[in-house]
Every structure is written in structure tokens, then in C-alpha cells.
Amino acid sequence: MRIVSLLPAATDIVAELGLSAQLVGRTHECDWPPQEVASVPVVTGADLDQDALTSREISDAVGGSAHSGSSLYSLDTEALAALRPDVVLTQDLCDVCAVSYEKVSSAVRLLDADTRVLSLEPRTLDDVLDCLVTVGELLGVRERAEQRRATLRARLTQVRASAADRARPRVVAIEWLDPLWPAGHWVPEQITAAGGEPLLAAPGEHTKPMVWDAVRAARPDVVLVLPCGFPPERTLREAHLLTRLPGWSDLPAVRAGRVWVLDGPSHFNRPGPRVVRGAEVLAHVLHGVRTGAAVTAAEARPFPGVPSR
Numbered sequence: 001m002r003i004v005s006l007l008p009a010a011t012d013i014v015a016e017l018g019l020s021a022q023l024v025g026r027t028h029e030c031d032w033p034p035q036e037v038a039s040v041p042v043v044t045g046a047d048l049d050q051d052a053l054t055s056r057e058i059s060d061a062v063g064g065s066a067h068s069g070s071s072l073y074s075l076d077t078e079a080l081a082a083l084r085p086d087v088v089l090t091q092d093l094c095d096v097c098a099v100s101y102e103k104v105s106s107a108v109r110l111l112d113a114d115t116r117v118l119s120l121e122p123r124t125l126d127d128v129l130d131c132l133v134t135v136g137e138l139l140g141v142r143e144r145a146e147q148r149r150a151t152l153r154a155r156l157t158q159v160r161a162s163a164a165d166r167a168r169p170r171v172v173a174i175e176w177l178d179p180l181w182p183a184g185h186w187v188p189e190q191i192t193a194a195g196g197e198p199l200l201a202a203p204g205e206h207t208k209p210m211v212w213d214a215v216r217a218a219r220p221d222v223v224l225v226l227p228c229g230f231p232p233e234r235t236l237r238e239a240h241l242l243t244r245l246p247g248w249s250d251l252p253a254v255r256a257g258r259v260w261v262l263d264g265p266s267h268f269n270r271p272g273p274r275v276v277r278g279a280e281v282l283a284h285v286l287h288g289v290r291t292g293a294a295v296t297a298a299e300a301r302p303f304p305g306v307p308s309r
Contacts, residue, residue, distance in 0.1 A: 001139060002086045004043065005030060006075070008265070009128075010089035010120060011037060012272030013135050016148055022139075025083045027073070029229075032266070032274070043079045055178040055227070055238055087138060088117045122271040123204040125189040129153060132273065152276045155292060156193055159279045162289045163195025169221035169286055171196040172253075175228050175264070177241045179209040183226060186275055187268055194282030196222065216247050222286060223253040225303060226264035232301060235261050239304045259303035260285050267299065 004025035005011040011030040014023055020036035027044040030037050048061055080088075118138055122128045129149045136145020171191050173183035184207035188198035199218045201207050215223075225242070227235050239261075242248060253259050262268060262285075267278030277292065277299075284295040 002084060003139070004080065004083055004085040004088045006044065006088060006090045007120065008032070009131075009270040009272035010091070010135065012270065012274055013132055014089070014139075016132060016273045017136055017139065017141055017145055019139060019141070024085060025080065029265075041079065041083065043076045043083070045074045045076070047074055050229070051234070055176060055241065059176070059179060085115050088115055089120065089135065090117060091120050120271070123185050123206070125156070125186045125193070125203075125275065127204075128186055128271045128275055129273075131271065148273070152273055155276050156279055158291045159193050159276075159283050160195075162283050162291050163193075163287050166195050166287050168195055168197045169258070170199055170218070171222045171224060171286070172199050172215055172218055172220040173201070173224040173226060173268075174242075175207070175226060175269070176209075177225075177227055177235075177238050180212060180215065181209050182207050183224075183268065186271060187226075190268065190275060190279045190282055191224075191286075193279045194286050196282065196286045212245050212247075216251065220251065220253045221256065221258060223251065223259045223303070224262055224282075224285070225260065226262040226268045228269045229265055231265060232261045232263055232298065235264075236304060242303075243305060254306055257302070257306055259306040261301050261303055263299050 001022050002024045003014060003019065003022045005014060005023060006027055008027060008030045011023065011026055012032055014020060015033050015036060020033070023037065023040045025043045026037055026040045028042045028046065048058065050058055053061070116138065118135065120131050120134070122131050129152055132149045133142060133145045136142045173187050173191065175181045175183035175187070182200040184201040184205035188201050188203045191198040199220055200210060200214060225235060248254060262281065267274050267281055280292040281295050281299050283289050283291055285300050
């Protein structure tokens, strides 16, 4: 089967199912597993140079917020047609997070082929894991997908057990720096699984921008900084957007040295199987416990000027 993935999380799912060899096309942001996707042709591009823009400039360019407005990405329809895909995996959850479903649907209608389009729209942890089975069934490996889902659920159960008897710190997760945006959808559930109490966003919620005073009033014990689409190095370039805010140093999380920069794209922003690893990372961040592989500095590091304790 010839698969084109127009969503990094979908590429992660294909890899989880052991079908990377059937990928014939991907987005420019599909980067996992690196050794398996590096040679797969790219059929998308970025309409904005995000590395050259600030968070505020990116937000303004896509309509004044980080989750509305027009898509940041272009689709090479000629390249897509040349790949003759049997299946195109896409999404209709956020026009800023990947190529829009409307663009994909329009492009596929022009193909002279019987191409199937599957749109993934998970909002919760269960939804994310169920996508494995949805994709697996379409690709003819449902049993394998159910086995992988069971394994991931077992890892989440282990995370919950590791923190079950511990005090639950109050946690704010920040998904965008300017404007400030709380992390919703599956992230509150990741926090809960790891033994924390998520603030300012509910499970499954498609959030909106928040004012800084809401964070100050919440008085979080822990702050997680995981901007959507930004690896930690990119996040660190804009650390000042938080440290210059009035009352930053008075937050309980800052005073306690419990502010963390996390790898958002790998473990929190994308609704793929690696969200389970995100919960394991949080168990380490919140409680110092280990489930799964040891947490690396690439996955979680102290926020600049706020040494962990």
C-alpha cells in the first residue's frame, strides 16, 4: 500500500505499526523515526519562516492566534499526484498544525485514482490511542494496532501507579508564549496520569488565549513550557517573554525551581503514540520517578534562571 502522511502524528502512527516502508510521501515536519522517514519524499512546505519570526509575529500572521486563521503550510499537488497514493492521512483539528483538510480534499479530488483519505481528529488520550486502531484497520493491520494500543495503555497504567500515592502539584502547561496559551486537548490528561493537577484547561478542551493574570491567580506549583511546534532550543530563544512578565519571580513554581522546558513536538503537541512517553517524562518532572527509559536533557530541562530542585 502506498501511504502519504500529511500529519506528523500520523507518520508516528505508521511507524508504530511497522509500516514506514510503505510511506511514499510526508510533510516537511515529519521527523520520526528519523532513520525511517529521512528518504521519504516531502510534499509540503512552510509558507512562513518560523525560525525568523517571533511567537507574536507567527500568531499575527495566521490570524491573531496560534490556533486559528489560515494554514501555515502549502501542499505540492503535482508531487502528490505523482506519488499515486492509495491512502492519504490528514487531519481537520487545526489549520495551523498541519495542511488543512480542505486543501487535502481538494487535491485528492483532482487525482485520477481511487485514493482514500482518512482524517484524524483526536482530542483526548483515549482518542489518540484509538487512532492507532483506526489507521491500522484501514491499512490492514488491525490486530497489530490493537496490540500496540494495549501496550501503550499498559505504560500509562504504570505511570499512574508510579504517582498514585504522592501529593499532586498544581500544574500550568503553556503551549504558546505570545499570546499566552494553555495546553489543552490531551495534555491535561497527561498531567493527571503523571500525578499532577492540571490548571487552566480541561481534558479535550480546544483552548483559547489567556491573560497573564490568570496564571498568577492560579499560583501553580509547576510550570511546563512546551510551545506547539517549537523544539526546546527554539523555546529558549524566547524565554524572556515569560521572565519579563510582572510577578514572574513570585510564582510558587519559580520560587521552588519547578519550571521546565519540554520537547513539545515530540511528546505533547502531536496526537501520536509518543504522548505516552510524554506522560512518562512528566512523572519524572513532577515526582522524580522513572517509568520507561531515563528522561534525557533533550526531553526535559530546567527553565533558564530557574534551577530545578
